[in-house]
Amino acid sequence: MLKETFHIAVPTAFFDDESLNVQGTIEYINHLYKQGIKSVLVSGSTGEQHSLNLREKIELVKSLEVECDLMNNMEIIFGVSSIRQKEAEELAMAISNTKISGILLGYSPYVLPTQEEALVYTKTIINYSNKPTILYNNPKRTGFDLSVTSIAELSSIDLVVGLKEAGDKAKIRLLKKEINRNNFHYYAGGELELEEKVLQGFDRLSSIAGNISPLEIRNYFQKLLVKETISEQERANIEVIFQQVNQGSPIVNLKKVLNQNGFKMGVCRKPIGNV
Template identity: 30%
Template sequence: MFTGSMVALITPMNEKGQICRSSLKNLVDYHINNGTSAIVSVGTTGESATLNQNEHHYVVMLTLELSDGKIPVIAGTGANATTESISLTKKFEDSGIIGCLTVTPYYNRPTQEGLYQHFKAISENTELPQILYNVPLRTGCDLLPSTVIKLSRLKNIIGIKEATGDLSRVNTIKLKVNKKFILISGDDSTSLDFIKLGGKGVISVTANIAAKEMQKMCQLALQKKFIDAQNINNKLMFLHHSLFLEPNPIPVKWVAKKLNLIQHDTLRLPMTPASYNTRKKLIKALQQSNIINKCIT
């Protein structure tokens, strides 16, 4: 359940910024039909920073309902306050989610000991499997391999989404953790190399709009068919990069709207719509990747 291409799902909203059930249903069906391994609901790409806790819970539970047991759902449960992360995690006990993705506490810039104690406290307050999430560019703190190794010994911390793009960390962590500890890429552009080094998959932004291609690439890589996997990845590389021309999820929401996966590309402030220049580059990336629809002009 924690291998292959797992989508960091966008959270669709209507023109007024309210959660759009029909678009979310369309997205869930898209991933079921295209073989995505799992959905991560309300992570960074799902705009967790601008949803309140009630909305956060609602979107995860709605995703579970709409998935109807046909695709596993992982809940984003990170927060910059340990008590808030524990509270959010507890809301999903016995809900049907298969685990939690918990980002490092943002803004506070805790020490490595603070990070260890944060995740330890969450672990002690739930039976749900916990996946650590390290993305220093967004959070302002870096969960170092030595701390990951220490945390891997706790009962229900089962893996890490490592989004630094630093491939040297794969071996550094892998050599010191239990063989069952799961390493997952959080960076689409280096995910193939991450899997080659022993990773089990990727929690992907690109999969929002190239679900079949990302899953195929991951499955080939996990089967060690690296040449075939590389051929797919080469076609997607410009798209991987283009989806981060502006802060995520600005570009990917615009593309999802253009591909008729969602009805509106609404974002909540302080996020603003993709610029004209970014949109032009995104269309070029879609054409290069052969992910194009007649609706794109």
């Protein structure tokens, strides 16, 4: 099972010609590990999931697998999603034979499956990966909204350990009435409205801003969870970080800051970064 309450959704490094920079990505994850971060999400968030083709995703999986320190000491979650189920199945099979800790299972963009089709898709991918699975519902990006009924049904699968909900945060209160599992968790996707989300019942964080200041964001979230007082100075510092990330395109902002700090994260894949 996935034990960490906080993970950082890391950007993917690219060269100037937009080709995949595996080593740059691995080096950045190693940096977070040395900072004391215990969990990362790779190829799952920051909007880059669907710019990677199947070959590139499997290359990332294989490169992570040979990083013994990371694989043995970090909780590494890998994003699995594709507009074609067949490709998601191939990626899930590749992950099943590794020490990757779990998957974030996203839904196909644009094609708008029915709830029934999405349930079959989900169960199939889980069976192929045989890994602890976080469901990822992001209707703004995909056009598809996994229903409360569907999530409740999927929660009966032991390998389904939680939901990353980027749609209606009020859905969490409904789900808590339907799902009677203490080990089913609710992941906030990024830091927008984070305090309100914690009050709604979100108990884990898939962090974007943690790329800028990993320990500060982690400590801030942990204080929210236990309702510890946050000083005015802490709030001011956190707000500066949030503004760095969210004014404009978050992934563009992240890569700009990380590149300035000496990490070889490179460019974004156009049209992202055109301005």
